[in-house]
Amino acid sequence: MQITRETDYAIRCVYYLAGKPDEVTMVDEISKEMCIPKSFLAKILQKLSRAKIVRSYRGVKGGFRLAKRPENISIDDVIKATEGPVAMNICAIDKKQCGFSDRCKIHPVWVSLRKDVEGILKNKKFSQFIA
Amino acid sequence: MQITRETDYAIRCVYYLAGKPDEVTMVDEISKEMCIPKSFLAKILQKLSRAKIVRSYRGVKGGFRLAKRPENISIDDVIKATEGPVAMNICAIDKKQCGFSDRCKIHPVWVSLRKDVEGILKNKKFSQFIA
């Protein structure tokens, strides 16, 4: 029912980077400022990087920077990057995941709820959270 | 992000019982009809019983029956009984669960989303699902 710590960290991390979208920031700084275990954060940033939410810079003076403007990154994007699509039940993503779905009257509840929640989270852009 | 199998089973189980709200049904029957492992279901029914969603009858001719009318049982009630309050993040239930919540601009998103989702699920009564 809940997002994982990993995803929460990811959101906090993007939130921090959104505060200085033009600077390259080291893992170590984000880790300290946002209270996220450094080695774990490094792994999370790799996922965000593959999802094109952040860009990485290696070597001396390296670090991370948002790959897009904060107004073009939603909370939903970050969740997708770390733990896949939002859904409150397996059948909301893929009906076939449940052998019971053909006979199931509850199924549409999850499909519709997913649509609602996804819609809300897609509308939460990081530009809204900057201090 | 997702409800557990246990909760899905619980919902299916209440759904089945809602189809015959005045009969006492054995675990074995629910198990077979709804494709739920019997011993697991027995445990789940204990939780539903403690939550006053079903009533149990012991001894010969025993089994389970809804403790209320289907129109007075919501999906939210069942989720609460098996895995506690609906929330997409720890801080949506209790701000203090996260040491970062005082400084956190994302926090209100989860509080508001929780309210929305809870509202939707509270409105899904089992009377709506009867065939």
Next chain:
DNA sequence: CATAACAGGATAGATTTTATCCGATAGAGA
């Protein structure tokens, strides 16, 4: 009082979560 059916506690395998570590790689600057 024999039997049927639930109650509740103990247990355990599988999976997921939450990390950590290390060798490899790439870039900046001397």
Next chain:
DNA sequence: TCTCTATCGGATAAAATCTATCCTGTTATG
């Protein structure tokens, strides 16, 4: 070019949670 720094990516693992089963005890029926 050489060195230093910071990320990359894979391996690893402890802890927590999920999923499920079993067994003993209790209760009610006929």
